[in-house]
Amino acid sequence: MSDVDGVAAAPRTSLAELTTLRIGGRPRALLECSTAEGVAESVRALDAADRPVLVLGGGSNLVVAGGDLDLVVVAVRNREVEYLDEADALIVRAGAGLTWDELVADTVGRGYGGLECLSGIPGSVGATPVQNVGAYGVEVAQVLHRVRWYDRATGADEWVTPDALGLAYRTSVLKNSDRAVVLEVEFRLDRAGRSEPIRYAELAGRLGVEPGERTDPALVRHTVLELRRGKGMVLDDDDEDTWSAGSFFTNPVVRDEDLPAVRSRVAGRLGDGPAGQMPAFAATGGTKLSAGWLIERAGFGKGYPSSSSPARLSTKHTLALTNRGEATADDVIALAREVRDGVREAFGVELHPEPVWVGCSI
Template structure:
């Protein structure tokens, strides 16, 4: 039997009752249909970077997708459509695009996991998201058994969210991305990245430079998998940045980082004779705006420092970044979950915010 502690980046988790590896893209649909027809529980595994499985393991069939293949189709408008099979390494795909002089993925360098998992989470970092370049996915539907191409617009993509994460079951077989032929990056959309590059927000830099800067930033936070970095033995960011109403965000301390998720309201032109009627009225706009908060800031302000661990536990907050929970050596899955629950409790008590886990949890509860 195969243990999840050997297959996931946090190196915890019990055994799978049945385990299948698929390397042939043409064989994957048939394997999945056979597994589904058995009526037994099933789980699709990619790179194991966004998955936390309990110590009792998984009483069902695990299909590990290791399919490979990248195909490029030129378009007429100086763009290309890149099709990548689900089992490709995401970071390897980013490196491939940079070497090929294709812009669009450079800010997503260093994200662990497989290509097939990328649309499920709508992965994102440093001002970029998969949704910015995703054209479609090749999808095998669990309910119908049918294979189809689903356009990105039909996937309900949002912050770490997609139709698959909301309950549409099946397996991503491949993704198609539209990238630009350019040695210059997309406009830099994240202040920390701009600072690392010595440039301004909105500027473009060579895609190779952007990728290298992102890798350095991620490594400084323990967010690049490395045998030499104990802080990388994690699922990466354990909690998503919470999204709250503007009214709630206004109740937090003034120095709490926050980002508006709503477009700026358009200016309203009012005839001069009516202008005095607007004096004293609040500006027009949505009844409740949406604001994204910093989970790391909330955790730190709730009194949880980097390197913190519960007494006797082998799980700890990363020494480099409070969003990551690391296995310091021989931890059980329940120790990771216990620390996560403690963090949730502290942030809820201090700020009234419920932090939501980013990884998929199997056999564990928070």
Template sequence: MSTAERAALADYTTLRVGGSTNLTRTTSEDELVDAVQSAEDAGDAILLLGGGSNLVVSDDGFPGTTIGIGHTGIDAQESADRVTVRVAAGESWDELVARAVEAGWSGLEAMSGIPGLVGATPIQNVGAYGAETSDVLISVDVWDRQRHERRTLSAAECGFGYRSSIFKYAHRYVVLAVTFELARSEQSAPVRYAELARTLGVTAGESAPLGAVREAVLGLRGGKGMVLDAADHDTWSAGSFFTNPILPAIALPEGAPTYPADDGMVKTSAAWLIEHAGFHKGFGNDRAALSSKHTLAITNRGSASTADIVELAREIRDEVRGTFGIELHPEPLLIGCSL
């Protein structure tokens, strides 16, 4: 059964900041739908809480109802060369990746070590090391708050883009489960990311054993403070705080790295812009600072408030804009606060 309590959101987010809220925990799809409907009937604003790895919540907390997503379950249907896997929104993403690697299901391995729950992955079109959720996602089961019914949306209906989807800024849909189609193979999907390819000793576009790819990705992420560790303040973050800008090539400063994007645009590195605007690893103070391992992560050094995190993010954003004329946009969802 669902349970309700008053809770500090700092206890449920990887940045470990955020004020209090009325928290309802759910453990089944039906409980989740009922909790959403009850909050709507009461006229409450709703915040859906998964792993808390992509949230920056105001020090004032969330004034409505926060609903914790806790239902789990994995249903796999295998054929000779493919496997279709329906995964409940409350499953741990990295535990799913680990299971896929062990079972010989290819397609998720480059996204090892990403914190959070499966239900969040289509919202952000989560990705890393050249792979994205949308590469292998075939449908999303949702509760449609507008039509008050369960629906299944195809990948084409999800409006996926770079770290975006129809789910990210609209509140119409509640993700209940995600279905992926993976290859049955002990070899990975083609390795697209140059740093990962070098680590594996393969050429970009080649494959490698699933276990080797997962081990390499976890090593790379760990070296950047991107694998959660309660003892390491470099991991008290929301991951990459800013998305990599996608711009016309003519708008890029000299020397900035470029990667092909859609519609003749190019993607550049937010970390490069931050560093060349004068910010170094560890920049900040003893409350909020850039990670000592990666300039794209803003971290809580142990006693930061949301205001501290936002102040540092705003300083970085403004300096990059002033230096290069390029606007950085936050990747996590900002709840009750803004830059």
């Protein structure tokens, strides 16, 4: 395999060293692929040999089991960037292995709008469509132009439009599936230098704009990074609150007919005031609640369970499960189960994990 151009067999590093949660055992092999063709050829050959594969970007959305892992890691590392001036839009095309925030910084630095609200999200460009990353009122679906993928069923290396991806809240046809590997991604930018409309109330407030207004992308980027750092949501080797997989649970969507029962459980536990103030937003399929709010109100406060636990909730944000350096996969999984079960018991709401699980499950 290492004879293929753009593919190098790397030392058998553990996944703990390649993931932001810093847990995970040793794969059979690690292939570092610095070209799109190298990525596609590696996955094609491994699929043909029926070998289990983990396609890896920045490792920021993974919970990986410990021990010896029966899989080969294909690390996507192609990082080229190209700006394409098309008649109706300015497009940026980036290699899937480029660090996402480097791309955001480059576009904003050139004065282009579009990606600024997604500043500071860890991981690679190629993973952004996988779970339709989103933050501060913007999802990647809104700015995605096309994706070049290697289709693992047909063997085609082709460009597809977003409608092929089944993008929805924190998911797509690529998430938890072997459907395809993303090789390159194109995003639409605003060449006039206007940000996406600012929809997120906290961000609009900080920027001093009305919700829905557009403003200077550089200012938005600066403000988003500031907000994210305050919540431990920008990777920082010196801040253990960021040693996580980001938000561990998605915000649950409850059917509208089930909402009164949830409110009454909240009122029974916390009183009518909090029940009335529970964050709730209209969403596809019902009403979206705040996972972080429910976790905290179910008794799992910041830093839970204690300052000596190897796996604990972030001290800045209850939605992030963190490894303080010594945690094993089992420690993280036990805490995740405790939080999920506690919220179900308290309010009758089921939380679903956001990261991808490898060799283990909640």
